Amino acid sequence: MDEIEQTTDFKNHTLPLARIKKIMKADEDVRMISAEAPVVFAKACEVFILELTLRSWMHTEENKRRTLQKNDIAAAITRTDIYDFLVDIIPRDEMKEEGLGLPRVGLPPAVGAPTDSYPPYYYMTAQQMPPGGGMIYGGQQGHPVTYMWQQPQGQEEEPPEEQQQQRSA
Numbered sequence: 001m002d003e004i005e006q007t008t009d010f011k012n013h014t015l016p017l018a019r020i021k022k023i024m025k026a027d028e029d030v031r032m033i034s035a036e037a038p039v040v041f042a043k044a045c046e047v048f049i050l051e052l053t054l055r056s057w058m059h060t061e062e063n064k065r066r067t068l069q070k071n072d073i074a075a076a077i078t079r080t081d082i083y084d085f086l087v088d089i090i091p092r093d094e095m096k097e098e099g100l101g102l103p104r105v106g107l108p109p110a111v112g113a114p115t116d117s118y119p120p121y122y123y124m125t126a127q128q129m130p131p132g133g134g135m136i137y138g139g140q141q142g143h144p145v146t147y148m149w150q151q152p153q154g155q156e157e158e159p160p161e162e163q164q165q166q167r168s169a
Helices: 002-006 017-024 036-062 070-079 081-089 092-097 161-168
Strands: 121-124 135-137 145-149
Touching (some): 036 070, 070 081
């Protein structure tokens, strides 16, 4: 929010303001749009894309890959309540492959189901940044921000049942 308030260069944006304004005017009830409104929408779109990307990237890392794929985005959408409005644009085959049996963020877990869900990300200053880093975000504004997410607690891999039985014997 501070970045939006401190922005003085309203001519350069990562998302085209004319396109945002055109989308806003698609609603016939919208008559006039102030100059600041598309700027705020542009920033909101950036934050939305970042959030969805972070959740998708977590799925990519779960599968031990380094390339974010379409199915990672589909998994992030199906796992998170706030993205319910996007479910209709995900191809059905992607939804079948990803996320159907997984707990969704925002829904109470079923009795006996694991309560782990993706934790929210948080902002870190450069001094707080651990070695190896996180996702760095920053564009033409020149204010890079690092986003980190907390690893879910209690998701350490447990040995198969056979190994557990051997340990207890």
